[in-house]
Amino acid sequence: MNDLECPYCDAELKVNHDDGFGYAEDESHEMECDKCEKSFTFQTHINFSYHPSKADCLNTGHHIFSEWKQLWEHEGISTQDRECETCGKYERRNLPLSTK
Ligand SMILES: [Zn+2]
Ligand SMILES: [Zn+2]
Structure with missing residues (x-):
């Protein structure tokens, strides 16, 4: 180089x-x-290199999400998020906590 x-x-x-x-x-x-x-x-010319990877979910709409992870609990509601491993699509949901 x-x-x-x-x-x-x-x-x-x-x-x-x-x-x-x-x-x-x-x-x-x-x-x-x-x-x-x-x-x-x-x-000096700095060369940028690109590393392409397949992102099937962007073509088929089927994302490969990780497990739901809890972010926090607040007033009986559990807030969770998950992310697509391929494209990073982010989702968040609020679930009522099961009462014990
Ligand atoms: Zn010379
Ligand atoms: Zn995706």
Whole structure:
């Protein structure tokens, strides 16, 4: 990732990121080649990567919910929530507490 090639002699160079050097995007940074000792500039392009996963529930409407979890009890009502493991769809319900 941090390697670049000298535009003059094609030497493989490492960018020294001490003090965060070279991380700012769309800025010209100056560097000197170790081999041919010519100066050149480079720009940093940060690549974002995406990791797709299937989300069947978004296509079929069948969500894979976790178990209901109780959030709190208040005046005989239990408030619970659960979340779809795939898409994060959130549901909350209020249940009357069974009287003992
Ligand atoms: Zn060079
Ligand atoms: Zn879902």
